[in-house]
Amino acid sequence: MQAVLLFIMVTAVFAGIASGIPVIFVLLGVPILAAIAGSLAGVFDFSLLSAIPPRVFGIMGNQILYAVPLFILMGKLLEHSGLAKRGLFAFTGLFGQSPKALSFTVIGVSVAIACASGIVGATITMLGAIALPAMQRFQFSERFCAGLITASGSLGQIIPPSIALILLSDQISGAHVANQLANGNFAPDPISVGHLFAGALIPGLCLAAAYAVYASSIPGGARVPDTPNGKDGVPVTTDWPGRLVILSLFLVPASILLGFVTATEASAVGVLIAGSFALLAKPDKVVPALKESVELTGVIFGIIVAASVFSLVLRGFEGDVWVALMFSQLPEGGHWALLLVMLVVFLLGFLLEFVEITYVVVPIVAPVLFALGIDPVWFAVLMVVNLQISFLTPPMGISLFYYKSVAEIRTIELYRAVVPFICIQLLLLVFLYLFPPLATWLPSVLI
Amino acid sequence: MMVVARLMRVLLIFSSCLLVLLFATVISAAFLRYGFSTGSVKIDDLQHYAFGALILFSIAAAFWSERHVKVEVFDIAKNRSIGERYRQFWLILLVFFPFGLLVFLSVPDVLSSWQSLEGSAEPNGLGGLFLLKTLFPFAAVLMVVLVFGKMFSLQDKSS
Numbered sequence: 001m002q003a004v005l006l007f008i009m010v011t012a013v014f015a016g017i018a019s020g021i022p023v024i025f026v027l028l029g030v031p032i033l034a035a036i037a038g039s040l041a042g043v044f045d046f047s048l049l050s051a052i053p054p055r056v057f058g059i060m061g062n063q064i065l066y067a068v069p070l071f072i073l074m075g076k077l078l079e080h081s082g083l084a085k086r087g088l089f090a091f092t093g094l095f096g097q098s099p100k101a102l103s104f105t106v107i108g109v110s111v112a113i114a115c116a117s118g119i120v121g122a123t124i125t126m127l128g129a130i131a132l133p134a135m136q137r138f139q140f141s142e143r144f145c146a147g148l149i150t151a152s153g154s155l156g157q158i159i160p161p162s163i164a165l166i167l168l169s170d171q172i173s174g175a176h177v178a179n180q181l182a183n184g185n186f187a188p189d190p191i192s193v194g195h196l197f198a199g200a201l202i203p204g205l206c207l208a209a210a211y212a213v214y215a216s217s218i219p220g221g222a223r224v225p226d227t228p229n230g231k232d233g234v235p236v237t238t239d240w241p242g243r244l245v246i247l248s249l250f251l252v253p254a255s256i257l258l259g260f261v262t263a264t265e266a267s268a269v270g271v272l273i274a275g276s277f278a279l280l281a282k283p284d285k286v287v288p289a290l291k292e293s294v295e296l297t298g299v300i301f302g303i304i305v306a307a308s309v310f311s312l313v314l315r316g317f318e319g320d321v322w323v324a325l326m327f328s329q330l331p332e333g334g335h336w337a338l339l340l341v342m343l344v345v346f347l348l349g350f351l352l353e354f355v356e357i358t359y360v361v362v363p364i365v366a367p368v369l370f371a372l373g374i375d376p377v378w379f380a381v382l383m384v385v386n387l388q389i390s391f392l393t394p395p396m397g398i399s400l401f402y403y404k405s406v407a408e409i410r411t412i413e414l415y416r417a418v419v420p421f422i423c424i425q426l427l428l429l430v431f432l433y434l435f436p437p438l439a440t441w442l443p444s445v446l447i
Numbered sequence: 448m449m450v451v452a453r454l455m456r457v458l459l460i461f462s463s464c465l466l467v468l469l470f471a472t473v474i475s476a477a478f479l480r481y482g483f484s485t486g487s488v489k490i491d492d493l494q495h496y497a498f499g500a501l502i503l504f505s506i507a508a509a510f511w512s513e514r515h516v517k518v519e520v521f522d523i524a525k526n527r528s529i530g531e532r533y534r535q536f537w538l539i540l541l542v543f544f545p546f547g548l549l550v551f552l553s554v555p556d557v558l559s560s561w562q563s564l565e566g567s568a569e570p571n572g573l574g575g576l577f578l579l580k581t582l583f584p585f586a587a588v589l590m591v592v593l594v595f596g597k598m599f600s601l602q603d604k605s606s
Contacts, residue, residue: 016537016541019523019533020517020518020523021517021537021541022510022515022516023515023516023517023518024516025515025537025542025545026541028541028545029537029540029544032545033540049548049552050555052549052552052553053549053553053556053583054556056583057499057556057583060495060499060502060579061495061498061499063494063495065498066469069466069469069498069505070470073466073470264473265476265477265480267473268473268474268477269474271470271474272474287463290467291460291463293463293466294462294466294504294505295459295505295509295512295514296509297466297501297502297505297509298502298504298506298508298509298510298514298515299509299514299515301502301505301506302505302506303516305502351518352518353516
């Protein structure tokens, strides 16, 4: 009976999400209803639900997560004040005025904006509004433009300071410490946000480089006569404030990676820089940026709270025991289990976003994987690369929606556009699996 | 309906202030730490309170402005009459009912917090943690109220 209810609950969660009900309410409501049904059937201890308020209080006091609303605010201030756009303009033309140079510029600017804000939606809509017309003038195919902009714009999820990495570190560090304590190590070295930022940096830059290699292999794109103001080609400006903002925001991830400040402190410094420039440039845009940041914070934390309820009820139905049992059937060592987790995460990425996957899947699988000897930083970076793929995978890849909001393109054409970039991401995932030092070397040197 | 909309406007402004407070406390703590090699437990607690209240209210704000993530593989809302009935169905079953239950579930924790007038766990910290904990059932009640607001707005649209 317990297994039947567990199966019904998980199926109902997927059906509810696919039917268009906001994910937060499905993840919160369905498990509570399942718990009530289970308690009536005598297979679920209803008193377990009284652990929900303390869990929420735990989230409310989790210092790692303080950085999330502040990084969101930093990104929104840059977006609303037009500073990110100015920074983007200021950097265009950095690689020259040829069609291929424009592709490199799109990737380079995406990396810069990713370091500065990390908000995927902002990057893609900005690239769509600014770089797309320039790419169209160079007669790049509609498909290539869509693929390059959505893939490059999603780099913010892997390149520090990424919100996905902050959320992952919250989940990973707890599971790592619990595993160390279980193994008799009563003074475990914690896994910090800095470890994950350092771990994801090389794979993130490798991904950007792989996009550049692919872009350089694409033929086509006609040369357009250059003009000083860049009207017919790449828009070029020498907007020093724009460059200054972006360059100064590079300090944010750099200061975390070098261990000077914590992620939360760095996020506040980022807000200070972005807010000061925004107040000087467009003070009337600060309040809308604040309001949007509050709403976006609600979106992320709503899912975190709801996923916490889901995982609690899942444990109440002994779902974690089922997962551990399933892993124990696999061949010796953690690698098969890891491959299975990566496959499940990849498939879930077609339907769910990174926050849901992080807070639903990681708490269930991470303790088992760490007990099997998988390195936490390696696992986290594999996860974040895998989660990055979910930004592009149809039908629910969020980057696709952002692109559709700024460009006219048939949905099927957009789906085809991202296929080569998904293949590149999968290739990186395979490389990362085969060569763990890609993720583990830099944290061991820096931190 | 108008009252709920006005309440949510105020709440959004208040939550924005909480976000500014969070920023101000984090930057002040960093300034104290790097500038004067010192810290303040009260400022740390204020960060905690601002962040805790912010996330509770922001969830309601996102609900009211319909910002919560939806997937829509099967677009039930396409058929207007079925879509509205389905929306009312899940609003009751998956929002009203669970959040109502959360109010009930949080009462023992909040009551015991009030009984001891719970404050910071740190010496020299801020008092009033019980007030922050009280925001949990308050936010859950707010979600229940918002469900009614949404249902009335649905009825207004259909009539």
